[in-house]
Amino acid sequence: MSHPVVVVGAGLSGLQASCLLQQAGLRVLLVEADGRAGGRVMSAGGGAGAHRVDMGPSWFWPDMNPRVERLVQQLQLDHFPQFTEGASLVEAPDGQLYKRMAGWSQGSQRIRGGTQALVEALLARLTDQVQLKLGTRLLSMALQADGVALTLQGVAGTWTQLAAQVIVTLPPRLFAQDLACSPAWPGELMQAMHATPTWMAGHAKFAAVYAQPFWREAGLSGMAMSQRGPMSEIHDASDEHGATAALFGFVGAAPGYRAGVGREALMQQSLAQLVRLFGPQAATPLWCDLKDWAQAPLTATPADHRPLSHHPAYQQAVVPEPWRQRVWLAGTERSAQFGGYLEGALDSAERAVEGLLARRRVDALGEHGLPNMTE
Template sequence: MKTIIIGGGLAGLYAAYRLQKAGQDYLLLEASDHFGGRASGWAISETNELELGATWVWKDFNPTLFELLDELGLTYFDHPAGATIYDSKVEGKSILNRPYSAGQRLVGGMPQLIKALVKRLNPHKLHLNQAVSQVTLKGKLLVTTADQQFVGDRLFLAIPPRLAAQRINFQPSLPDDVMSDWSEQETWMAPHAKLIYHFDRPFWRKQGLTGDVISDAGPMFEIHDISDEAGQFGALFGFSSLSPDERSQLTDQEQLEAGLVQLEGYFGSDIRKYLKASLLKDWTQDTFLATEADKLAKGHQFKSAQAVASGAWKYQLRGIASEFSPSYPGYLAGALEATDLAL
């Protein structure tokens, strides 16, 4: 039996890894020119990437994920906790020793998980730049991209359900209840934009601050430290508080400058002398993740999508992206759970 996997993020790569370990045939198709999806990063050195999407893992939250990390030889460390700045339009600024997150981060950044999985897979089974446009069920599965057609026995859908509903033509058509359910599912990260700042050191720690900020008074509403464990470089990211429409009226540089001014208000005017580079990742502009509907989304959904279709597709199609997880929709842990349930 050959399993065709659509999507090269964590769910798709983990499925391929599990199938390969079990000696089963598979083929993975990724629409973009790189693997990782929402666990991708911005490379700032040969060994470190700053997270564009998924950033933390929680050991108590999902032990299966940590079993995988240990199996792949990856290391992690506790996210710094302590003094958090709260910035309110009404009450002004305050500092509370109330950590936002007590999770863990991977040494080298979350993309190390993606790299470790890719490294262990047969490269001949992995295909980049293969956006699937149609899937036809005629006993076998015929999966069509712009320039190729692939044949398999079952399909693992490792892309968000809303994206699949809008971008892939299924023949015969999926049941109406499935299409409706998938179209209504919000996609994790799709409405958001991250402003990321790379510094030569995490200078805020000398001020007794963690770099964490919660704000309703600036262009970023939530800011976190994503420096390396040893403090060899500094990095902060913030979620943009602007709507997708508001962001579309500004250049990346205008948004990054506004965010830097906000950071100056928290950490001092010396911040610019430490700045090495900055990057804006607007996920609404990522055509391999977001649809027009995602521009109106609330930002995170906790209702899982229907992973198994009825009728003709019942035994040959299974959703394994994080949004299909019954327990952790939208999280990394969800990608593993949905995949494990499919296997």
């Protein structure tokens, strides 16, 4: 077909899908509603190649994440273990501190330059076979005899793009909330999408960067658990040598509280907590940052503001007939085994591309393996 394959969403899943389609020799239009690629993969700090602090996913586990490990190797990126040497701290609700002398080794790895280095390396792999359009939102999909008509909206206005096939990497809740389909998808399927949490969408992360890792000098690992807050879990976020020193924490305070107190007040509260935990040197970082994903409308819906008590059980994507020959769903929430993780984003992208290419082979050869003379 003369129409391109359209990939919706330039997060890790969409970028990997686009690279795989490019390798298969297909033309791809990759559209992203945000003004940047990466989705929930975001690293703050210096430019490419410099140490950056992850404001989204920070870790992968080689034994459990073979796709991430393989991709890191293919892209010739370096990684290093999460620093865990030294004592960890526990902060009680009354502010009392308890020290755990045994370190907590979690076996996790961090990518040099931040997880965003994955995104940048995948972007660098794209050739002119893939056209990337940032700031471009998908509004609707209409099934046609020769493909899918997509209504897209960008800075220049709204237009219709015909696609041979489509891979949609939107989180299920955003798909159900924002995307109109003709013919409509079954109501029970849309309800199931509404009920599927977007992983980490209700969370916020705070990071502070220092001239030196003073907590290490005090025999601390930089890890702390707190029942007082606003951060509930804190880790060392320095580079592998400790030359660029950093701490980051998951803000446990609810999204409503965070929105009510405001960004600057929440950052000051987080710094004050680091002082309580690690001493007065924590009060003067070189810089600090806060990313509240619950306030990012391209990530979270109001339903994501409700806290999760456990890791959701994600399901493999289901596409209804008659859409099944034209549309595939990807994104980490579409991975039954690895949902919520970087591994899930890659797993779902690979499955979507495999299904799409298999369908194209059938279209080219016919249902019985013979050349389809109608195309």
